[in-house]
Amino acid sequence: MNKKILLLILGLLILSTVVYAQPWQPHPMTEHKEIIIQLRNLELLKILDLSEEQSMRVLPIIKDIDKLLGNFHDTHHQIMTELETALDNNDKKEISKNIDKLLIQQAELNKKKAVLYKKLRDELTEDQFARYLIFIQRFGRELQDKIKKMKEIKQFPGHPKNFQNK
Numbered sequence: 001m002n003k004k005i006l007l008l009i010l011g012l013l014i015l016s017t018v019v020y021a022q023p024w025q026p027h028p029m030t031e032h033k034e035i036i037i038q039l040r041n042l043e044l045l046k047i048l049d050l051s052e053e054q055s056m057r058v059l060p061i062i063k064d065i066d067k068l069l070g071n072f073h074d075t076h077h078q079i080m081t082e083l084e085t086a087l088d089n090n091d092k093k094e095i096s097k098n099i100d101k102l103l104i105q106q107a108e109l110n111k112k113k114a115v116l117y118k119k120l121r122d123e124l125t126e127d128q129f130a131r132y133l134i135f136i137q138r139f140g141r142e143l144q145d146k147i148k149k150m151k152e153i154k155q156f157p158g159h160p161k162n163f164q165n166k
Contacts, residue, residue: 043139083098
């Protein structure tokens with residue numbers, strides 16, 4: 001009996017040292033996202049050929065646009081989850097309510113984005129603003145394509161919650 005208890009305690013001690021030996025690390029997606037944004041901004045500054053003074057005025061506006069879009073995507077994802085639940089439950093009232101929320105959210109995003117785009121346009125020449133718009137669209141598309149290719153060759157894990165109704 002004592003031998004079993006001693007082995008159990010010894011096993012728990014060994015297990016606890018292994019568990020505590022693994023340092024806690026935050027989710028790497030935040031780090032990856034920050035690195036991607038930094039690389040995007042560096043490439044953008046090269047393409048726009050901004051002076052240091054212009055960069056100091058333009059980058060905060062771009063950061064505000066990123067923040068706006070990030071908040072939009074978070075809220076959009078939440079509403080879409082609620083919409084999916086309403087569809088699963090065949091709750092017509094909730095379906096309608098969530099569709100209305102999505103449309104209102106989209107309209108609000110467009111208004112706020114237009115204000116920020118106007119601010120950015122005021123800081124850039126027409127040529128620079130056009131290059132900004134084209135770059136942002138291309139960058140997003142190319143990033144999505146690269147992620148898709150990495151998923152296809154199994155170098156990049158998919159989203160943990162896969163949509164069931166494909």
